Amino acid sequence: MAPHGGIVAFMTDSQLPAVAEPAYLTAALRKAGVLDAGAVREVKVLHERDTVVSHIVRLGLRYVGESAGAPQSLILKTAHADFAKTLANGGRHEVAFYTQLAPKMPRGLVPSCFDGHFDEESHAWHLLLEDLTDSHEIASQWPLPPSREQMMAIVTTLARLHAAWWDHASLGETVGTWASTEDSATHMETFAGHYDRFADLLGDRLSEERRLLYRRLVEQSARLSQRYHSRRHVSITHGDAHTWNFLLPRAGVADTVRIFDFDLWGINVPTSDLAYMMAMQWYPERRQALERPLLNLYHETLIAHGVTGYTRGALDQDYRSSVLWHITKPVWQWSINIPPLIWWNNLERVMMAVEDLGCEEILG
Numbered sequence: 333m334a335p336h337g338g339i340v341a342f343m344t345d346s347q348l349p350a351v352a353e354p355a356y357l358t359a360a361l362r363k364a365g366v367l368d369a370g371a372v373r374e375v376k377v378l379h380e381r382d383t384v385v386s387h388i389v390r391l392g393l394r395y396v397g398e399s400a401g402a403p404q405s406l407i408l409k410t411a412h413a414d415f416a417k418t419l420a421n422g423g424r425h426e427v428a429f430y431t432q433l434a435p436k437m438p439r440g441l442v443p444s445c446f447d448g449h450f451d452e453e454s455h456a457w458h459l460l461l462e463d464l465t466d467s468h469e470i471a472s473q474w475p476l477p478p479s480r481e482q483m484m485a486i487v488t489t490l491a492r493l494h495a496a497w498w499d500h501a502s503l504g505e506t507v508g509t510w511a512s513t514e515d516s517a518t519h520m521e522t523f524a525g526h527y528d529r530f531a532d533l534l535g536d537r538l539s540e541e542r543r544l545l546y547r548r549l550v551e552q553s554a555r556l557s558q559r560y561h562s563r564r565h566v567s568i569t570h571g572d573a574h575t576w577n578f579l580l581p582r583a584g585v586a587d588t589v590r591i592f593d594f595d596l597w598g599i600n601v602p603t604s605d606l607a608y609m610m611a612m613q614w615y616p617e618r619r620q621a622l623e624r625p626l627l628n629l630y631h632e633t634l635i636a637h638g639v640t641g642y643t644r645g646a647l648d649q650d651y652r653s654s655v656l657w658h659i660t661k662p663v664w665q666w667s668i669n670i671p672p673l674i675w676w677n678n679l680e681r682v683m684m685a686v687e688d689l690g691c692e693e694i695l696g
Contacts, residue, residue, distance in 0.1 A: 348375060351447070351458045352391055352408055360447035360460055361402060370397035378405060385412050385419050385595070390463060405463040406446065411456065422595035423457035424450045429594040430459055433507060433568065437496050440588040441489060443579075467587055468579035475677075477618050478575050480625075486578045487626045489589040490570070490609075491633035494602040497568040498639045508568065508599040513554070513561060520553045523660055526667040533666075542683060548695045549659065556694070559653060560601055565642050571596030573605035574613055603647065606630065607654035611685035612661060612678050619685060627651060656691040658682050 350356060354372040361367035376392035389408040411423050430445035444462035451457065471478035471486070478486065497503065504510040511519070527546055531538055549556075560566070570577070572593060581587040610619050610626065631647050662679035666672075686692065 364446040367402040370395045370399035407461040407463050409459040420455035426595040467585045485589045491630045494567040495634050495637035516557045524550050527663050530663045552695050567602045569600040569605045573609050603650040603654040607658050611655040612682050616684050652689050652691050655685050
């Protein structure tokens with residue numbers, strides 16, 4: 333979601349992308365059921381910015397005719413021009429989430445989507461999303477972790493998302509796809525190639541103990557993947573569930589936390605999101621203080637929202653396995669040229685979590 337910003341410009345019809353023209357917005361909002369007889373008369377750009385892979389525009393709308401309840405502003409998300417082709421799959425994936433999955437979920441978990449489309453020929457895509465700029469905010473500036481209270485709200489919302497899709501009959505049928513055992517083996521073979529180059533680059537900055545841990549994980553990966561391939565106690569996971577992808581209600585606003593940026597969603601063991609959120613992002617003192625209470629809260633929230641047969645012990649077991657799997661993440665990040673500022677700190681933090689939680693025992 334875009335931060336606050338002053339009005340950048342009035343846009344004439346010739347400057348507007350087609351999806352932000354009054355006629356298109358009128359049709360989209362009517363189809364979404366939020367605009368009756370009125371019509372969009374003018375569109376202003378209130379703010380625009382680029383993220384790493386997308387372009388975000390905050391649009392202000394003016395109407396003619398009856399428009400009670402219609403949004404006064406929207407977030408338009410489109411492909412970043414530099415990555416429109418190379419990262420098109422992320423756009424395809426996120427459009428699918430908002431147009432196919434979000435309508436089937438409990439309200440208040442993600443921003444409302446009024447329109448979305450991915451064009452298979454041009455790879456152009458867009459999303460018209462609820463603008464939560466005035467009511468919500470990111471908990472903290474990266475890399476500062478949120479407060480305990482903020483984390484309780486974030487984890488509650490994540491648990492509700494997971495509970496909504498927990499062992500859902502449509503998983504792998506009409507929602508998402510399962511990786512086969514052959515897919516998993518190919519994935520690990522690709523990882524092993526990246527890891528060899530990563531280890532060569534780091535030299536003595538990657539200890540022999542850590543090298544052994546990586547080698548054992550690759551060797552044991554088929555066995556460890558059986559948990560995923562059991563297709564039991566799985567859900568839709570966010571895939572990039574760091575705390576800066578959550579919007580919290582501003583002070584005095586009575587509303588729910590919303591999750592955004594769904595270009596990496598998929599079917600997975602849900603603790604993958606928790607391990608990424610805590611073990612990958614937090615240094616030991618913070619993680620040790622909050623990890624147990626948040627896992628307790630997560631489990632209680634799952635049970636309260638209808639998940640059955642998943643014990644607190646099973647959650648711990650899954651969480652430790654997910655933390656161990658996440659030692660692969662810094663290598664993948666390095667392989668796609670994410671800067672060392674991110675992957676090196678992730679590597680150090682997740683390795684400390686592996687040691688704290690005794691994850692090496694999982695390798696036998």
